Amino acid sequence: MLPPFTVVIPCFNEEARIAETLRVTLDYLTANAPKSELIVVNDGSTDATAAVAREKLDGATIQTRLLENFPNRGKGAAVRSGLLAAQKPIGLFFDADLSTPLGETPKLIQPIANGEVDIAFGSRALDRSLIGVHQPWRRAQGGRVLEAAHVNGFAFDVELLSLANRAGLRIREIPVRWNHAEGSKVSFFRDSLRMLREVIAMRAHL
Numbered sequence: 001m002l003p004p005f006t007v008v009i010p011c012f013n014e015e016a017r018i019a020e021t022l023r024v025t026l027d028y029l030t031a032n033a034p035k036s037e038l039i040v041v042n043d044g045s046t047d048a049t050a051a052v053a054r055e056k057l058d059g060a061t062i063q064t065r066l067l068e069n070f071p072n073r074g075k076g077a078a079v080r081s082g083l084l085a086a087q088k089p090i091g092l093f094f095d096a097d098l099s100t101p102l103g104e105t106p107k108l109i110q111p112i113a114n115g116e117v118d119i120a121f122g123s124r125a126l127d128r129s130l131i132g133v134h135q136p137w138r139r140a141q142g143g144r145v146l147e148a149a150h151v152n153g154f155a156f157d158v159e160l161l162s163l164a165n166r167a168g169l170r171i172r173e174i175p176v177r178w179n180h181a182e183g184s185k186v187s188f189f190r191d192s193l194r195m196l197r198e199v200i201a202m203r204a205h206l
Contacts, residue, residue, distance in 0.1 A: 014096040
């Protein structure tokens with residue numbers, strides 16, 4: 001059994017796959033960490049994402065919540081909202097496409113639960129699943145890091161890691177399995193340029 005942790009799933013127009021994602025996630029948590037919680041953050045979706053998510057969360061045996069961000073503010077803002085609302089000592093976020101199998105979760109949870117690190121992020125080249133904070137002092141530091149973050153787009157995880165490093169938190173990059181998922185809303189050229197702009201702005205801010 002895994003220790004209790006919070007899962008945050010940011011969603012934007014995911015009505016086509018959010019039901020299956022939540023079913024799989026709820027089944028995994030129920031079997032492996034039944035005292036955990038699941039937070040879905042609907043980031044201003046214009047489709048039926050919120051309605052589908054609410055239906056799947058209703059009646060779950062673990063603690064669940066649906067948070068609403070309106071209007072759409074970006075993945076970074078959605079993840080930040082979810083992690084700041086987390087009630088468990090460890091927080092994990094991942095995308096609705098489940099490109100990293102849930103079976104990889106212990107690789108990220110256990111080092112934090114064991115007190116080895118404060119933040120562990122799964123990497124396909126190390127995927128951008130991020131966990132942070134456990135011990136009381138470091139949990140407070142993690143909260144300050146999240147509150148200090150201001151990037152709302154794709155570069156939010158770069159900013160988060162930079163802030164965590166400056167705060168003296170222990171960070172570990174962990175290889176995880178990753179599978180391409182069809183239906184990505186990311187445009188390589190548009191979003192790469194947007195991320196570059198965000199990273200430049202972040203460096204100036206820091």
